[in-house]
Amino acid sequence: MSRDYRDVALVTPTTFGYAKKSPFPVAWFIAGTLAEMLRKAGLDKDSIDGLVIASYRNAPDNAASSTQHLGISPRYLVDLPYGGASGVMALRRAARAVQAGDAEIVACIGADVPPPANETGANFSNASRDAVYPYGAGGPNAVFSLITQAYARENRVRREDFGAICTAQRKNAQHFSAALLRGPLSLADYLGARMVTDVLGLYDCVMRCCGAEGVLVMAVDRARSLGLPYAVIAGAVERHNSHPQDDVQQRIGLPGDREALFSAAGLAPQDMDFVQAYDDYPVIVMLQLESLGFCAQGEAARFVSAHDLTFAGDFPLNTCGGMLSMGQAGAAGGFVGVTEAVRQLTGSAMENPVERARAGVVSCYGMVNYDRGVCWSAAILQSG
Numbered sequence: 001m002s003r004d005y006r007d008v009a010l011v012t013p014t015t016f017g018y019a020k021k022s023p024f025p026v027a028w029f030i031a032g033t034l035a036e037m038l039r040k041a042g043l044d045k046d047s048i049d050g051l052v053i054a055s056y057r058n059a060p061d062n063a064a065s066s067t068q069h070l071g072i073s074p075r076y077l078v079d080l081p082y083g084g085a086s087g088v089m090a091l092r093r094a095a096r097a098v099q100a101g102d103a104e105i106v107a108c109i110g111a112d113v114p115p116p117a118n119e120t121g122a123n124f125s126n127a128s129r130d131a132v133y134p135y136g137a138g139g140p141n142a143v144f145s146l147i148t149q150a151y152a153r154e155n156r157v158r159r160e161d162f163g164a165i166c167t168a169q170r171k172n173a174q175h176f177s178a179a180l181l182r183g184p185l186s187l188a189d190y191l192g193a194r195m196v197t198d199v200l201g202l203y204d205c206v207m208r209c210c211g212a213e214g215v216l217v218m219a220v221d222r223a224r225s226l227g228l229p230y231a232v233i234a235g236a237v238e239r240h241n242s243h244p245q246d247d248v249q250q251r252i253g254l255p256g257d258r259e260a261l262f263s264a265a266g267l268a269p270q271d272m273d274f275v276q277a278y279d280d281y282p283v284i285v286m287l288q289l290e291s292l293g294f295c296a297q298g299e300a301a302r303f304v305s306a307h308d309l310t311f312a313g314d315f316p317l318n319t320c321g322g323m324l325s326m327g328q329a330g331a332a333g334g335f336v337g338v339t340e341a342v343r344q345l346t347g348s349a350m351e352n353p354v355e356r357a358r359a360g361v362v363s364c365y366g367m368v369n370y371d372r373g374v375c376w377s378a379a380i381l382q383s384g
Contacts, residue, residue, distance in 0.1 A: 005235075020180060024113075037215070050103030085373075087362065112210070128369060169318050172352055180327040220384060242376065248371045253291045269292060269293045277318060280328055334366055364377045
């Protein structure tokens with residue numbers, strides 16, 4: 001049995017610089033996020049001896065060259081090229097580095113800007129370059145149309161069911177000032193919006209943007225000495241390329257992963273005070289709710305329609321509005337659930353608090369090829 005993570009603290013959750021467009025490069029967003037986290041912690045940058053970065057558009061820079069931009073000299077570095085799954089993966093790696101003594105304070109940052117308008121994304125992977133784009137099936141809307149169409153057909157899901165997620169998250173976003181899309185969104189607005197594909201409407205599709213997310217990871221004793229409120233990792237799992245036999249992705253992770261996650265925390269799905277699920281498209285939220293055991297496979301549409309998904313409701317979901325209302329800042333999207341969960345558990349969710357929140361689950365999903373996301377990671381976080 002592996003060592004648990006409970007002696008490691010997550011502090012200073014930070015959302016930085018969200019904008020539809022920006023003249024600044026990724027390095028500016030990384031630096032701004034680090035500066036804000038240091039300000040909250042009352043530390044100087046020389047205290048940072050570990051750096052984990054997730055970004056698509058930071059290239060050709062990486063975590064090593066970023067240390068020059070930041071003026072720091074860490075002894076532990078990680079680059080995470082795993083897109084939306086990177087948030088929890090960053091926490092796990094940083095926590096193990098702290099436990100091993102490889103670093104004392106690790107800055108985990110996801111930051112990105114949108115790609116140029118003329119960039120197709122064909123070089124996202126060899127599969128995209130060689131087996132997708134040459135046949136005219138490129139782009140995320142096409143991929144998630146396949147997944148949405150298959151899921152809706154198999155489980156008799158209506159557009160109104162997907163709309164329940166989008167409209168509830170917009171209500172949450174109206175109480176989170178960093179969200180870029182905060183205007184009211186009724187179910188009629190959702191259903192009446194133009195269709196982007198046969199099965200995806202405008203509000204099913206995430207909006208690209210600029211922005212960054214981050215947390216500092218350190219020992220619990222260090223967080224206490226600094227007087228910082230903190231959250232801990234009660235359990236965490238990863239699974240990559242699960243169910244490759246499925247023609248189109250309809251499941252995420254393996255059943256044993258869910259059991260391991262909740263067993264490590266000594267909790268059950270019904271003990272969660274909130275869920276932060278990766279949400280570039282609403283169908284992916286449904287798959288994660290099923291995979292985490294909140295409902296049976298194929299039953300997520302009925303589940304979301306039966307619950308109040310707002311931060312004040314009976315099943316708080318993506319309490320800052322998620323990417324569907326915040327926007328998707330590339331790989332930083334994989335950190336949105338992490339930073340929001342830590343805010344909720346440390347009393348720093350001032351605009352959208354989940355009352356008496358003590359534990360919540362974060363689920364991250366990414367690296368999407370033609371018909372599936374290859375990476376998944378999830379963590380249960382608790383207040384310290």
